[in-house]
Amino acid sequence: MPTDLSPIDKAKFAASRRAVDLVQDGMKVGLGTGSTAAWMVRCLAERVREEGLRLTCVATSTRTAELARSLGLTIVTLDEAKWLDLTIDGADEADGALNLIKGGGAALLQEKIVATASDRMVVIADAAKEVRALGAFPLPVEVIPFGWSATARLIEEHLAAQDVLGHDIRLRMAGDQPLRTDENNVILDLHLKRIGNPRALSLMLNQIAGVVENGLFIDICDTLVLGHPDGKVETVEGGTRTEGRVDIAASANIFADLGE
Incomplete structure (x- = not known):
């Protein structure tokens, strides 16, 4: 992990690292789009290399598919996968009811299709994306x-x-x-x-x-994972909030060229 990462990138990485721990061998996984999702794709690819996970992935945009393939992940279409076990994606805003605004990366249509074709949607974000009411983000x-x-x-x-x-x-x-x-x-x-x-x-x-x-995701998100610059991670699910921690300093070199 480069030492000059901004606090927000450290927070995005922390959320991503924790979220990919939910992925299990043999799963069909939806991959989101955006700067936070790019961290997640890197973290997932690292797990695949280190643990030999066998995954089938569906990307929510052309650029996510290109990144995932470059890192060795297997990408298929949603029609080929038919249904997904889990989708991990970012959000521009999330409220207390886990309603979201998405689409800052202009991939909201494919993101919503993939998310609703999944048994579970996990949203990753830096803690600043949690808001009392949606709407500050366009x-x-x-x-x-x-x-x-x-x-x-x-x-x-x-x-x-x-x-x-x-x-x-x-x-x-x-x-x-x-x-x-x-x-x-x-x-x-x-x-x-x-x-x-x-x-x-x-x-x-x-x-x-x-x-x-539209970019409102209502009753779609099941779990919200919020990262902090110091490695603290909050997980919100079913009205319950739990805390954990990710060791940011111990990260692999595959993140060195991720300039998002």
């Missing part, structure tokens, strides 16, 4: 490119009836072009500030023509 909504501005206008109109504090909607860009997802859709980021009723908002958004999926 809510991603994946929409088809055709008529995206009309879709955005419909969303804005319907937000008037929702328990939110903001109504600003922005098309996510990649340079001077709209960002495209793996499914060639675009992302609208909803700057809502606070979401009073995530379930009602999720249902409303998915009823609007042009919306493919």
Whole structure:
């Protein structure tokens, strides 16, 4: 483990290291997308090498699949795997009921499909991602490119009836072009500030023509693993919070080139 890691990267690593301990030989495992999930993929690959685990993995994005394959993990499609034992993924926010905002990495559609095709979803994050109420992080909504501005206008109109504090909607860009997802859709980021009723908002958004999926994960997360820079790890599951610790200094050199 490089000694110059930022505190947030140390926290992400701690959560990832603890979460991959839940993986057992022979499992079918969903691999999330994002900077925290990248730490998890590295930790999982290390376990596979050291312990000889036989795993079948399904990635939630092209970039996760590329990283996993480069580290020797076996990647198949979800259609080939059919169903998963466990999915480990990050989150942009998580509240006390384990409701999530996801999609900062623009992979929310595949992430939600993979998570709901799993017996268990474990979410890993640095402790700062735990919030009292969702909404400070912009809510991603994946929409088809055709008529995206009309879709955005419909969303804005319907937000008037929702328990939110903001109504600003922005098309996510990649340079001077709209960002495209793996499914060639675009992302609208909803700057809502606070979401009073995530379930009602999720249902409303998915009823609007042009919306493919939204980044609210309701009743999907089973376990939340929160890492701290000093190696402390909190696990929240079934209303119970437990604490443990990960030895950050004893990590392997495979993390030296992970600059996320």
